[in-house]
Amino acid sequence: MIIAVVNSKGGVGKSTLAGSLAAWLHELGHRVVLADCDSQNSSSEWIAEASPHVKIVRYETPDAVLEGLPQQRKEADYIVCDGPGSQTETSRALLLWADLAIIPCKASMFEARALAKNTAFVRQAQTIRKGPPLAVAVLSMVGKDFRLTKDMRDAADALKLPLATTHITLRQAYADAPGQSTLVWRMSSREKEAAKEIDTLFRELIPEAANTNVVGATRAKAKLRANSKR
Ligand SMILES: Nc1ncnc2c1ncn2[C@@H]1O[C@H](COP(=O)(O)OP(=O)(O)OP(=O)(O)O)[C@@H](O)[C@H]1O
Numbered sequence: 001m002i003i004a005v006v007n008s009k010g011g012v013g014k015s016t017l018a019g020s021l022a023a024w025l026h027e028l029g030h031r032v033v034l035a036d037c038d039s040q041n042s043s044s045e046w047i048a049e050a051s052p053h054v055k056i057v058r059y060e061t062p063d064a065v066l067e068g069l070p071q072q073r074k075e076a077d078y079i080v081c082d083g084p085g086s087q088t089e090t091s092r093a094l095l096l097w098a099d100l101a102i103i104p105c106k107a108s109m110f111e112a113r114a115l116a117k118n119t120a121f122v123r124q125a126q127t128i129r130k131g132p133p134l135a136v137a138v139l140s141m142v143g144k145d146f147r148l149t150k151d152m153r154d155a156a157d158a159l160k161l162p163l164a165t166t167h168i169t170l171r172q173a174y175a176d177a178p179g180q181s182t183l184v185w186r187m188s189s190r191e192k193e194a195a196k197e198i199d200t201l202f203r204e205l206i207p208e209a210a211n212t213n214v215v216g217a218t219r220a221k222a223k224l225r226a227n228s229k230r
């Protein structure tokens with residue numbers, strides 16, 4: 001499955017979400033590639049230290065994306081792509097391959113209105129590909145007292161973008177985790193709520209990934225088979 005975290009608006013939480021998702025999937029036992037498509041390399045530098053067994057590739061041009069992603073698919077269960085903040089052509093290339101597009105969006109009316117412009121390439125890809133990728137918006141950096149306003153819901157509805165029920169709250173832990181080469185769920189127990197919300201969000205977005213019994217059982221069987229051949 002190719003998952004693209006995209007929004008051509010900068011600073012909305014793409015790298016934070018993509019890096020966390022890659023590490024989360026890896027910890028569930030999946031084979032994961034993090035494809036960092038942003039020349040700032042924020043998510044790949046962070047995850048190389050925080051979750052060193054996640055394979056990392058870097059694609060900085062649309063051609064690199066178009067040619068590289070199908071290669072990775074052969075050896076990975078999930079390829080999580082961290083989209084760039086500006087180069088829309090690279091995002092466009094990502095969406096030609098993606099099965100799922102996750103679109104983080106800050107929870108303000110201005111941001112919700114800008115979403116139409118910043119996600120036009122999502123709808124273009126869906127039209128060309130006659131359906132895929134599935135796309136879902138995730139409200140990020142949501143304040144504690146936030147209430148989803150009707151205006152914001154209307155903006156998402158007008159774009160025909162489903163909004164994830166779980167939001168990502170504005171919390172220092174998310175900003176601190178990369179500097180400490182860690183992930184929010186490995187931080188002190190004070191960060192329990194961050195750990196819980198991100199796990200809930202990922203389970204909502206990719207429910208099949210969390211079916212660890214199936215994954216665990218398949219892995220255990222494969223190991224048994226390999227051992228019995230020795
Ligand atoms: N939920 C959050 N709470 C607090 N800070 C956050 C949260 N999510 C992200 N941040 C911080 O906000 C900044 C922007 O986040 P991030 O780099 O993930 O956005 P981005 O969309 O990838 O940006 P760019 O478009 O520049 O690549 C970073 O400093 C990050 O640590």
Ligand SMILES: [Mg+2]
Pocket residue numbers: 014015016038042082083085
């Ligand atoms: Mg980024």
